[in-house]
Amino acid sequence: MEHKAGLRERKKNATWELLRKTALDLFEESGFEDVSVAQIAAAAEVSKATVFNYFPTKEDLVIGGMKHHTGDAARIVRERPKGTTPHEALCGHYLHLLEHGAPQVGLTDNPVFLRVQRLLVATPSLLIKAMDYRRQAAVLLAEALIEEGNAPLTSRLVASQLLHTQHLLVEVNVRKLLAGEPLEEIRAAARAAAEHAFGLLEHGIGDLMRRGTEPPPPDTSYTHDGCRVEYHHHAESEVEAAAEQVLAEPVEDMLQTLANPDRR
Template sequence: MERRAGLRERKKNATWELLKATSLELFTERGYDNVSVAEVAAVAEVSKATVFNYFPTKEDLVIGGMRHHTGDAARVVRERRRGQTPHAALREHYLHLLERGAPQTGLSDNPMFLKVQGLLASTPSLMVSAMDYRRRSAVELAEGLIEEGNPALTARLVASQLMHTQYILVEVNVHRVLSGDPIEEIRAAAVTAAEHAFGLLENGIGDLMRREGDPPADAAFTADGCRVDYTPGETEAREAAERVLAEPTDEMLKALTDPPR
């Protein structure tokens, strides 16, 4: 029984790997929006139903793994030691992940990981979905802090700042990896960046970047926040008119835009 169970598990893992690799290859070659799930199934020589058994949606073929990590931050904070702040717990956890080279930190040169990141950068719909997973992480973290008895507003502000700081750190790492920088070189800089970023959260922004001189001459704004020389709707109206006049669609417009007529 154990041997059969082990065989089934290996077969399932092999099928998952096949579908993942096949889809990423097709999406990278032809573009995510230009490949259907049916085409992925055909190339992998399985049924469409089999694909959906392993990946409930098309986007899961690329970023489905993010769903399994939305609760990570909330769990780390919930399990933190007595006397430890949420910020300190997440910093410790993130540095530990950096040391391991975990993909969640963006510090990976695994070919499959690189393809996923390339598709994220080139596919707006996937980027929006990834941003929603990140939003869920912040929501779950805030809910955990609220359950501890913290004020809702404070919990949401803290969760948002903590998670967004981590996302920026990850994005920097991903950008360097995609640029071809050596992993070990990136790791050293990533640790320094993480200490700096979480240090800002711990100590507060305070007087950081206080302007010592006068603002640039062209930076004048009115009391309602608009630039002094800004006329509401003017730019938008001009751009819309230029688009319409560039492609007249009926006789009246043609007459108006054709001087001889």
């Protein structure tokens, strides 16, 4: 029984790898948006249902792994030692991942990881999905903090700031990787960047970047409340022009257009 279970598991893993590799090949060749799940299934010689059994959405074929990490921050904070802040726990964990070159912090030159990152950067719909996974992570972290009795607003602010800081740090690492910078150089700079970023969170930004010179003249294309000066004027002019065009149209033509919208 154990032998059969092992064979089944290996077969499942092999199918998973085949589907993902096939999908990445097609996405790189034709673009994520222009490849259907049916095409992926045909190229892998499996049914469309089989693809969905392994990857519930097309996006999962590229960034489905992110889904499994949305609860990481909440778990780390829940398990932190007594007397430790969420900031200390997540900063320490991030630095630990940097030391081990974990994919979660963008410090790996694994070819599949790099392929995924290139697709992610080039595909708006994948970026939106990735942003949603990050949003879910922040929600779960905030819920963990609220469960401890912390104020909801403070919990959400802390969760958002901590995870957004981490995301920006990872983004810098990935961009350097994709630009071809040596991994060891990125790793060295990544630790200094992390200590700086988490240090700003710890000590605050309220007194940073205080202006030492006079500001430039106000932008006259905006009103005091932030609206463009001519925005409303343009909008009203367009409405007036459209109304005049309708009123100038013969009544019979208007009636025929209303009766048959496909006429035009």
